[in-house]
Amino acid sequence: MPSAGPRTPPLRDRADACPGALQTHSAADGELARVRVPGGLLRADQLRVLGAAAVELGDGALELTSRGNVQLRGLRPGAAGELGERLAAAGLLPSDSHETARNLLGSVLSGRAGGLLDARPWVRAFDAGLCADPTLAALPGRFLATFDDGRGDVAALGGDVGLLALSREAVALTLAGADSGLRATSDDAVALALAATRAFLAERAVQGGRAWRLAELTGGPARVTARVGGAPDAARADVPAEPRVRAVGAVPQDDGRTALAAVVPLGRLTAAQLPLLADLAAEVQLTPWRGVVVPDLADGSAAALLVEAGLVLDPGSPWTRVTACAGLPGCAKSLADVRADATAAVVVGALPADGARQHWAGCERRCGRPGGAVVDVVATGSGYRVDAPTS
Ligand code: SF4
Structure with a gap:
């Protein structure tokens, strides 16, 4: 099912309904809460709080999302209030009003390891600036900001607003996943990204206030660039179409220590895995490809513990190429228990499409589908339809 030219942005007739930690979503298996984790960075104590909440309030596991956030499923009615209090105490809910905007x-x-600079201070400063500005609470829950240190991993993920390091000093502002031509120094870059975010909201208001994404605005990137001001650089930087780096396994850090980059099968961290991760490192990083990085280790000897707990460190594993939506029993729209079926296909070595990168979905909505070239494996009610790769 190849794509046929540029897509027409959808016309939105309602506000987005993205779930949050406080604004939960009613699913077939109970309430679903999504907790934003800027930069995917979680301290060990925060991981323990999320793990305990998953066990005591939900179904016992944490789901990883393609934006490096986490979801708790199967929450009992009325649990959202207690969840909010636990998250706030752990520093995971710095602003009730901005919670769904912090993507x-x-x-x-x-x-x-690698990169032209450290993007973590950008993430922290942008998050603080966003939460400090009352006007930015109006951002749609679909809004996404990316902070790429030059390695080309997250700039490729279609952020509405983003920073991409071109050198240690020069930074490009990206809008809707392309270079705007606007430049900043590393120190000034967050102010530019926040200005572009405010400009998105201003332009959105002029155009009726219904767009969820910058690309849905008429002339979005050009109009936001004009609102921000400054002279765009005529030479546009190349923004990668797909993430350039997706490490799996042991990664040598620049400081001589080791990071273990693990794939989490179908993005579901279990009650047994969560305390193990918290025991191993002071901080972990969740990845947009539903993995977890355990950094700052003296060596790679903890790999055996992670593998024993069910995480995957083999770059050749089929789990590196398979994702799935919630499916049954979590989603009432699903025509199959896609997670169980995908797991069975991995276990018996029967993945369709010769094991190509694939996303299993319980219906045509294909929730959670990753970007890039992916084979769709869609439940039909009488089996699965395997579609040709599309991006
Ligand atoms: S793709 Fe369909 S079945 Fe799967 S979670 Fe989304 S709505 Fe539910």
Whole structure:
């Protein structure tokens, strides 16, 4: 099912209904809460709080999302209030009013291995600036900001607003996943990204206030660039179409220590895995490809513990190429238990499409589908339809 030219932005007739930690979503298996984790960075104590909440209030596991956030499923009625209190006490809910707007991706392993600079201070400063500005609470829950240290991993993920390091000093502002031509120094870059975010909201208001994404605005990137001001650089930087780096396994850090980059099968961290991760490192990083990085280790000897707990460190594993939506029993729209079926296909070595990168979905909505070339495996009610790769 190849794509046929540029897509027409959808016309939105309602506000987005993205779930949050306080604004939960009613699913077939109970309430669902989504907790924003800017940059995917979680301290060990925060991981323990999330793990305990998943066990005591939900179904016992944490789901990882393609924006480096986490979801708790199967929450009992009325649990959202207690969840909010636990998250706020752990520093995971700095602003009730901005919680669904904090979709911030940062380069994986930034400041630890590779990259032109450390993007983590950008993530922290942008998050603080966003939460401090009451007008930015109006951002749609679909809004995404990316902070790429030059390695080209998260800039490729279609952020509405983003920073991409071109050198240690020069930074490009990206809008709707393309270079705007506007430049900043590393120190000034967050102010530019916040200005572009405010400009998105201003332009959105002029155009009726219904767009969820910058690309849905008429002339969005050009109009936001004009609102921000400054002279765009005529030479546009190349923004990668797909993430350039997706490490799996042991990664040597620049400081001589080791990071373990693990794939989490179908993005579901279990009650047994969460305390193990918290025991191993002071901080972990969730990845946009539903993995987890355990950094700052003396060596790679903890790999055996992670593998024993069900995480995947083999770059050749089929789990590196398979994702799935919630499916049954979590989603009433689903025509199949896609997670169980995908797991069975991995276990018996029967993945369709010769094991190509694939996303299993319980219906045509294909929730959670990753970007890039992916084979769709869609439940039909009488089996699965395997579609040709599309991006
Ligand atoms: S793709 Fe369909 S079945 Fe799967 S979670 Fe989304 S709505 Fe539910």
